[in-house]
Amino acid sequence: MWTRREILKAFLGLPFLMACDNRSKIENIAGEIVGADVLNGHKILSNPLFEVSNNNRERKTVVIVGGGVSGLSAAWKLKRDGFNDFILLELEPKIGGTSQSGENELTGYPWGAHYLPVPFKENSLLITLLDEMNLIEGRTDEGEVIIKEEFLCRQPEERVFYKGRWYEGLYLHVGENDQDKIDLENFQKEIDFWIDWRDSSAKRAFTLPVANCSEDAFVNELDKISFEDWLRQKGFSSERLFWYCDYACRDDYGLKLHETSAWAGLFYFCSRVRKSGEESQPFITFPEGNGRFVKHFYSKVKENVKLKSLVCEIIPKEDSIEVVYLDISDKKYRLVEAQKVIFSAPIFTAKHIIRDFKENMPSYLKEFEHNAWFVANLFLKDRPKPRFNRDFPLSWDNVIYESPSLGYVCATHQSGIDYGATVFTYYYPMCAEKDGRAKLFSLSWKELTDIILTDLWRAHRDIYSLVERIDIMRWGHAMISPRVGFVRSEALKKAKKPYRGIHFANTDLSGVALFEEAFYHGTRAAEEIWSDLRR
Amino acid sequence: MKKNFIPLLFLNVAIIATCGLIYELLAATVSSYVLGDSITQFSLVIGIYLSAMGVGSWLSGFLEDNLAKRFIEIELAVAIAGGFSAPLLFLVFAHLSYFNLIFYPLVFLIGVLVGLEIPLLMRILKNELDFKKLVARVLALDYVGALVASVLFPIFLVPYMGLNRTSLFFGMMNAAVGLWGTWLLEHLIKPKDLTILRIKGFAVVLVLLTGFIKADSLTALAEDALYADNIIFAKSSPYQRIVITKGKAGYALYLNGNLQFHSFDEYRYHEALVHPAFAAHNGNPQRILILGGGDGLALREVLKYPVKSVILVDLDPVMTHLATHFPALKMLNENSMSDSRVQVINQDAFVWLSETEEEPFDIAIVDFPDPNNFALGKLYTTRFYKLLKSKLKPDATAIIQCTSPLISRKSFWCIVKTLQSSGFFVEPFNVTVPSFGVWGYALVKSEPFEIPTKLKAPTALRFLNEETLKTMFQFSNDTSEPEEEIEINRLNNQILVRYYEDEWQRFEHQ
Numbered sequence A: 001m002w003t004r005r006e007i008l009k010a011f012l013g014l015p016f017l018m019a020c021d022n023r024s025k026i027e028n029i030a031g032e033i034v035g036a037d038v039l040n041g042h043k044i045l046s047n048p049l050f051e052v053s054n055n056n057r058e059r060k061t062v063v064i065v066g067g068g069v070s071g072l073s074a075a076w077k078l079k080r081d082g083f084n085d086f087i088l089l090e091l092e093p094k095i096g097g098t099s100q101s102g103e104n105e106l107t108g109y110p111w112g113a114h115y116l117p118v119p120f121k122e123n124s125l126l127i128t129l130l131d132e133m134n135l136i137e138g139r140t141d142e143g144e145v146i147i148k149e150e151f152l153c154r155q156p157e158e159r160v161f162y163k164g165r166w167y168e169g170l171y172l173h174v175g176e177n178d179q180d181k182i183d184l185e186n187f188q189k190e191i192d193f194w195i196d197w198r199d200s201s202a203k204r205a206f207t208l209p210v211a212n213c214s215e216d217a218f219v220n221e222l223d224k225i226s227f228e229d230w231l232r233q234k235g236f237s238s239e240r241l242f243w244y245c246d247y248a249c250r251d252d253y254g255l256k257l258h259e260t261s262a263w264a265g266l267f268y269f270c271s272r273v274r275k276s277g278e279e280s281q282p283f284i285t286f287p288e289g290n291g292r293f294v295k296h297f298y299s300k301v302k303e304n305v306k307l308k309s310l311v312c313e314i315i316p317k318e319d320s321i322e323v324v325y326l327d328i329s330d331k332k333y334r335l336v337e338a339q340k341v342i343f344s345a346p347i348f349t350a351k352h353i354i355r356d357f358k359e360n361m362p363s364y365l366k367e368f369e370h371n372a373w374f375v376a377n378l379f380l381k382d383r384p385k386p387r388f389n390r391d392f393p394l395s396w397d398n399v400i401y402e403s404p405s406l407g408y409v410c411a412t413h414q415s416g417i418d419y420g421a422t423v424f425t426y427y428y429p430m431c432a433e434k435d436g437r438a439k440l441f442s443l444s445w446k447e448l449t450d451i452i453l454t455d456l457w458r459a460h461r462d463i464y465s466l467v468e469r470i471d472i473m474r475w476g477h478a479m480i481s482p483r484v485g486f487v488r489s490e491a492l493k494k495a496k497k498p499y500r501g502i503h504f505a506n507t508d509l510s511g512v513a514l515f516e517e518a519f520y521h522g523t524r525a526a527e528e529i530w531s532d533l534r535r
Numbered sequence B: 001m002k003k004n005f006i007p008l009l010f011l012n013v014a015i016i017a018t019c020g021l022i023y024e025l026l027a028a029t030v031s032s033y034v035l036g037d038s039i040t041q042f043s044l045v046i047g048i049y050l051s052a053m054g055v056g057s058w059l060s061g062f063l064e065d066n067l068a069k070r071f072i073e074i075e076l077a078v079a080i081a082g083g084f085s086a087p088l089l090f091l092v093f094a095h096l097s098y099f100n101l102i103f104y105p106l107v108f109l110i111g112v113l114v115g116l117e118i119p120l121l122m123r124i125l126k127n128e129l130d131f132k133k134l135v136a137r138v139l140a141l142d143y144v145g146a147l148v149a150s151v152l153f154p155i156f157l158v159p160y161m162g163l164n165r166t167s168l169f170f171g172m173m174n175a176a177v178g179l180w181g182t183w184l185l186e187h188l189i190k191p192k193d194l195t196i197l198r199i200k201g202f203a204v205v206l207v208l209l210t211g212f213i214k215a216d217s218l219t220a221l222a223e224d225a226l227y228a229d230n231i232i233f234a235k236s237s238p239y240q241r242i243v244i245t246k247g248k249a250g251y252a253l254y255l256n257g258n259l260q261f262h263s264f265d266e267y268r269y270h271e272a273l274v275h276p277a278f279a280a281h282n283g284n285p286q287r288i289l290i291l292g293g294g295d296g297l298a299l300r301e302v303l304k305y306p307v308k309s310v311i312l313v314d315l316d317p318v319m320t321h322l323a324t325h326f327p328a329l330k331m332l333n334e335n336s337m338s339d340s341r342v343q344v345i346n347q348d349a350f351v352w353l354s355e356t357e358e359e360p361f362d363i364a365i366v367d368f369p370d371p372n373n374f375a376l377g378k379l380y381t382t383r384f385y386k387l388l389k390s391k392l393k394p395d396a397t398a399i400i401q402c403t404s405p406l407i408s409r410k411s412f413w414c415i416v417k418t419l420q421s422s423g424f425f426v427e428p429f430n431v432t433v434p435s436f437g438v439w440g441y442a443l444v445k446s447e448p449f450e451i452p453t454k455l456k457a458p459t460a461l462r463f464l465n466e467e468t469l470k471t472m473f474q475f476s477n478d479t480s481e482p483e484e485e486i487e488i489n490r491l492n493n494q495i496l497v498r499y500y501e502d503e504w505q506r507f508e509h510q
Ligand SMILES: Cc1cc2nc3c(=O)[nH]c(=O)nc-3n(C[C@H](O)[C@H](O)[C@H](O)COP(=O)(O)OP(=O)(O)OC[C@H]3O[C@@H](n4cnc5c(N)ncnc54)[C@H](O)[C@@H]3O)c2cc1C
Pocket: A065, A066, A067, A068, A069, A070, A071, A089, A090, A091, A092, A095, A096, A097, A098, A099, A111, A112, A113, A114, A115, A116, A290, A309, A310, A311, A312, A344, A345, A346, A349, A353, A373, A375, A427, A475, A478, A479, A505, A506, A507, A508, A513, A514, A515, A516, A518
């Protein structure tokens, strides 16, 4: 067991003496650890023999394993194309995977993913989805979509807390010196260079989905060094620029600057800007974050979805594939005989599920590493009071400069609810931790709550009296890690290949965890299968 | 005997004199802020203060020995009483209704203490100097100090330091004189008293210094100093600080320190806000929507017509409650909030509009505070106006208050353009409301329309007639649409808040 001193040091980097001990004030706060059925998930590991009685067998042409964005996109696509003989099996009682959301009387709130940048016009299938959801207002003369204002992240978008005050924006301008300014300007030039760069076949270096990025060796080189090394090689030294890039890596990938591939780092900054000098694509967001997309998919494919169904084994046979799953409601094993399987669960789990892989694990699966996160929803009876009149006001995204957390997103912001009760979604990637996952799961609700509130207390002295409830979700395998060398690795290429009728489709296959990627792989797998079946 | 301590003691005389006059000016200023009528307050304060000084001088005759020690103690007492006078008075005002009971005794107390200072000092000095010189110098310096104070006070202290900090600062000066005195007059004080005096002195300086540094939190209370008239009501709701003042010219309402109306000319503002909408309506408007306008004054104008129902959506229940029950407001809005046709809803109009299932309205009156923050700025976006449009009948009219086209020209035209880009046909207009200046509005409809020429009000109005109605829609060279490019205000840029801030900043102090 750890002492509080050790925990706060490890999680907040806080000198213990600076952290006020407000643990007694937690007594009045309700809450629990929610979600992710770790016990059930890990059952696959411990139970090699599954007995399925005869009346628990059925046939479906297609089985989709996993109901995250990728599995749901596959289901959505199949349905759209008029194909209905499929079943989607999802382990959790709740649909959506890392894009799921919750809801109370006041507002929806995310448990994971919370925004999607407006796609370029080339991403036409994704635009079809947005259209179907009635998010699109029109098109520009160039054919880019215009999203309805109420779905674009409302201003004020971001603020950062630094040395006692809140400032507008994410990049910290206050107090920057000449070197900082020069570095920022040159960094922007580097980004602009990559935004405008095209290979011999006019492909962009960075775009979405990753599958459309140039594979030119010149770009792929970037995957061989870390983002930190790349910054140093380019001669940057500004502390706040490094902070800014580090924040970007932690926020998007759950990795620290030195762990992240420079390719992934630049991808973050370049892939959503049409051409140099233009603004980055605006964010589409909802109170419940990307949970809104999940809800939409679910409304379309609900009848094909079976929740609380843990897929335990996939057995490819000569002319069919058997999928065995545990029905968690009645604790019975069931079997579906299918022609095709779309594997949308995290890719590394394939080694525990696909029979051939269990027996003979493909070495490339070892390279799929996930990092752990925890996400907390704080239910507040009122907003924290600004400490200074001139403090930049509560924004959508609220970041604390000195904290290893990512700060919090205000769930009521997008609905225009600017007074009174609200929900803050607090994000903490375990990247600063050596064995993050184990540490995360060794802590109790109370200890995690202590971390969260001690962190937020730096910026909000009244936080303890405002929070009524804190629910915490631990994501043991939150996001794929685009470490140096992974995005352009052979492993990734191999993992994308279908195996005996099993088509893989998870954001992991892009090396970065993003809605666009999950959607791409889901719909791609659906298309592949559909064209195979028609043959 | 130290030779050079005499000139230094004279310096102290000047400081003491400055401090003394500052406290007097502070008291007079605070009381005229809080109680109004500055002439009365100033002359009362000066009278009480001077007489109290007389009492102090007279009392000094009763002090026999240990004069140096007494002098220092009095300095420290002045430091505390004078130094904390302004913060204390503001505090008292915010929390007590019997301000006078604290105020005049406090002025008297400070006066007595200040009155003790100079006679004592003169008696201390009399052994060192001949009487003729002494009187000449002390009195001269006393008057010089007064001059310094009276010049500094309006030019530098009030505008730059504010009342609270000025008060605390001069308290520290007094304490410093006292503390310094423990060295200058060391030879006249018993050693055992010396240490105690010094400790006390440091403590007083420290307390005042803390106050000085923390003055920001005190100014929240002192905010009332902004108001020129008597404050007859002040309360912080969860949404805003509401202050109602009463002066010679009538009542005024302030939200977060911004004037919302003054009774002496509010009819101009509210008639222009309401009647053109009825004038431009071609049918028989029955269902009226008022967004904002929790003071009930726009409602008063609306109820002049035979309408069937009015929904009034205002964020702040404290405000609408005041408008319904507070005598001064009830009188002004002619008890309109209690009319049976009126339904009051306390919600953010943005949230209400996006959720409501009310049938469409014939007329909407949109009367929000100016867009000086993001929460208000969202009420001026295309999103908001589209929501509004969807809640209006096809032939409905609406009027939106759009801030001043003179002071914030870009903001005004930004609102007009935003309305246009939300699908409204817009006729902007402006009127002069003396307590606001030139004020702007937009008359809008979902279909093309002619500027109205006939008023439809059943009774004559105080301000509007058909001549004014015509000219309102004309803009002068300094209020017309500027050449420069103006963006449309959307939720995801909130450009209006930035325009507004830039434009109004030119008029702010600090
Ligand atoms: C904290 C956090 C914040 C994020 N923020 C963003 C963001 O703002 N924007 C963005 O674009 N992306 C974000 N992401 C990335 C997000 O992961 C992707 O957008 C996307 O949701 C991934 O979907 P997926 O279907 O590929 O994977 P997952 O969401 O992991 O879905 C896999 C599903 O498979 C199920 N499953 C696993 N094993 C089995 C089994 N054996 N049997 C049955 N079912 C099984 C799981 O329960 C899960 O529902 C975030 C991720 C996290 C963790």
